[in-house]
Amino acid sequence: MNDFIAQLLEANGHRKTRLLAILRAIQATYFHIPKEAITLLSRSLGLPVSHIISVVDFYSFFHSTPRGQYDILFSDSITDHMLDKQSLMNYFSHQCQVGIGQVRKDGRVSLDNTACTGMCDQGPAALINGYAVPRLDRPKIDLIAKLIEQELPLAEWPETIFQVDDPIWKTGLLLNSRLAPGESLLAADARGLDATLNEIDQSKLRGRGGAGFKTALKWRLCASEPEQERFVVCNADEGEPGTFKDRVLLNRYADWLIEGMTLASLLIKSQQGFLYLRGEYLHLFEPLQAKLAERRLNGLLGDNILGKGWSFDIEICLGAGSYICGEESALIESLEGRSGIARNRPPYPVTEGYLNKPTIVDNVETFIAAAHIAIHGGNWFAAQGTEQSSGTKILSISGDTPQPGIYEVPFGTPVAAILEDCLAEDVLGIQVGGPSGTFISNREFHRRLAFEDLPSGGSFIIFNKQRDILEIVRNFTHFFADESCGFCTPCRVGTILLSEQIDKLYDGYGSVGDIVALQELGHLLKTNSHCGLGQTAANPMLNTLARYPEIYQSKIKFPHFGPGFNLDEALQAARKIAHRDDSEAHLSQSGD
Amino acid sequence: MTQTFMLDGLAIPFEDGQTIMEAAIAAGHYIPHLCYHPDFTPYGSCKLCNVNVNGKICAACTFPAMAGQTVISESEEQNRDRQRITQMLFVEGNHFCPSCEKSGNCQLQGVAYHLKMTDDHFNHQFPHREIDASHPDILIDFNRCIFCALCVRASQEEDGKAVFAISGRGINKRLIINSDSGQLKDSELTVNDRATHICPTGAILIKHTAYQVPIGDRQFDHHSISEVSMDQDSSAP
Ligand SMILES: Cc1cc2nc3c(=O)[nH]c(=O)nc-3n(C[C@H](O)[C@H](O)[C@H](O)COP(=O)(O)O)c2cc1C
Ligand code: SF4
Ligand code: SF4
Ligand code: FES
Ligand code: FES
Secondary structure (H helix, E strand, O other): OHHHHHHHHHHOOOOHHHHHHHHHHHHHHHOOOOHHHHHHHHHHHOOOHHHHHHHHHHOOOOOOOOOOOEEEEEEOOHHHHHOOHHHHHHHHHHHOOOOOOEEOOOOOEEEEEEOOOOOOOOOOOEEEOOEEEOOOOHHHHHHHHHHHHHOOOHHHOOHHHHOOOOOEEEOOOOOOOOOOOOHHHHHHHHHOHHHHHHHHHHHOOEOOOOOOOEHHHHHHHHHOOOOOOOEEEEEEOOOOOOOOHHHHHHHHOHHHHHHHHHHHHHHHOOOEEEEEEOHHHHHHHHHHHHHHHHHHHOOOOEEEEOOOOEEEEEEEEEOOOOHHHHOHHHHHHHHOOOOOOOOOOOOOOOOOOHHHOOEEEEEHHHHHHHHHHHHHOHHHHHOOEOOOOEOEEEEEEEEOOOOOEEEEEEOOOEHHHHHHHOOOOOEEEEEEOOOOOEEEEOOOOOOEEOOOOEOOOOEEEEEEOOOOHHHHHHHHHHHHHHHOOOOOHHHHHHHHHHHHHHHHHHOOOEEOHHHHHHHHHHHHHHHHOOOHHHHHOOHHHHHHHHHOHHHHHHOEEEOOOOOOOOHHHHOHHHHHHHOOOOHHHOOOOOOO | OOEEEEEOOEEEEEOOOOEHHHHHHHOOOOOOOOOOOOOOOOOOOOOOOEEEEOOEEEEOOOOEOOOOOEEEOOOHHHHHHHHHHHHHHHHHOOOOHHHOOOOOOOHHHHHHHHOOOOOOOOOOOOOOOOEEOOOOOEEEEHHHOOOOOHHHHHHHHHOOOOOEEEEOOHHHOEEEEOOOOOOHHHOOOOOOOHHHHOOOOOOEEEOOOOOOOOOOOOHHHHOOHHHHHHHHHHHOO
């Protein structure tokens, strides 16, 4: 192990900021982070043991006890469940003789759940040793089980198992455009850098990651900081359940993204960029590295770009299973090799970001839009969309549609038109913008996709009339509880309490007071939490409670007061211990 | 000209760089708090100090004071939310006050009295947490930790040691100790460290000193935390 770690540290330049990359490699080799490794890292990196443990503890892909040689994580997105995920997971569990949440005795295989893996267009999906496996079905599971029993290394598995598709159903302004490598940089140079930033301003481009901050303004603020060392960061964490458009963009249009980041580096005068890639997209890591290498070779990245004396390079940093790391300041913490806990703001990243230096953090799609605007000008972009939401939006559509995939539509498009595009029928409601966004009912399909009406970072999950609202809410609420960073009290404790309350209703033990309690708790989370995660964690419940109060009411068995659990069931353990099952050992539920 | 903001209808002067909390304390106004301490870098985790700033809820201990702000702290709404947040802290851990040495001197308890909290409101989580009694002079009962990170900060910023860290995520958050064994006895903590004395609750206790002051004669038995805190925070260096 000493040699392995020494080499690993060498390869990572003994940088503390590379802690996640180092831990990823250790986890992949030893199936956990051994205690000796932590001690070794602590000594050589000069970090307290407790710091390293806290990072291992924080990210869900790191483990302090060994996982199986083949570690299988089933994606737990609501869309996976709609595609029969649970029975497939049970089938897998049976075929591989491994319990859910467990490691098989021989250490060969382990099985667990993980948050949405960004494959909602081709679920049910899983990760095997971090690599995406979409479109699971029984024959595929049989094959996987066989390969595991044969102990065949992952690299020798048939490629079809890992085949990820890029279903693009509708293209628009951006996806219909072309961009030759270097074209936007030359265009910016010809137009002048200030004039190019003015064009981006003119385009009224707003951030595509969800919050919709004006991109030109963000870049200007960063560029005007007196500190000269500045950073360009691309947010490719794409953790919002139901979002996968960045996955497709990264796979198909990596050149455009790198071009956009390089353009940004010219505009804010930065020499170093980072691409923060969610751990779930491990399969994209090598192709993206190859793309960076190709651009370096072609003089489009590195020193003296296009012979113009510009210098800029990009490092890819992989996440390790944490939704909160999509929040820009948590992302920066993660880039620095720490747990992803959102910072107190102000200061904002544009003034104190990576290593407390001015930093812009932008979504993949934002950089791509900027690159095209540099060529075609601001008016080209602003000609589409609405007054406050210019241009187009690339949507990830999943759920109950025969055509799940990518759709590029102008901002301002009514929901009804989007449903027509994707041939969705018999629709009950739509989760727009993912669990943190808005749930709309089928009485709201006239509403428009726009920051001023229905904002969306790209997630658009369709539910038909056979779906159970409370099951959807339950899935989303548990997602937030699992992903809460736990820094602040309202979110750390509130998301758990909220999950318990929803479960109680779902399981049929709700009483009248529970709905009021839900509302109160939801409001508390929304207003008092530290960051966007806690502030939106109650949205699924609050949105659906406002739209379908009757569904919540119908779940209440006890109109006045009732026990919050099944009394008889609670006695089961005691009966087992006492070896009794007579009528005296049972209790009837009051109100039954 | 001094700049001011409005706190519950009163003009509060402040200097550039001051937080709302610092300016309020300097002007003699108490804002309930647990993770804030004037000697250490503001952290902002407990959210007890949340105030309404121009319509938005912000943590007073981390949010900068700015001219023209309208800040509401002592409203029914704010105090109701604070009571709920305090109740969350209680149900999250295992706080059996009658058998706790810190009772009467505990700030969590003090804040609960101040906010007139009479029940726990939420479901208890009853987490399973071990006690670390390995150190000859100091005891840690993790059941009472509220993750305020004051011990973490005191150890780093004043003792220059980094004995503590907060680990884990979500409800599985836990306080850990920086030593190869993970035990307190193998850490650098000593009884004279600031970190040993900073805990607002009964999580970090000093051995051999229990009940020297009888229950009934302790800090919050006779004075509200608002008075005690104003005395201590404003006299800090
Ligand atoms: C909990 C949370 C998760 C987020 N996840 C993402 C994400 O996966 N991708 C993203 O681009 N933005 C995400 N954001 C928004 C970022 O904080 C930030 O606003 C965005 O990266 C800015 O880029 P833009 O201006 O290009 O949208 C998230 C925000 C929160 C609060
Ligand atoms: S730490 Fe405070 S609140 Fe917790 S048990 Fe002790 S006295 Fe009670
Ligand atoms: S032990 Fe005490 S001081 Fe340390 S984090 Fe827990 S409650 Fe705060
Ligand atoms: S714990 Fe992260 S928002 Fe509160
Ligand atoms: S005192 Fe401000 S958040 Fe704890």
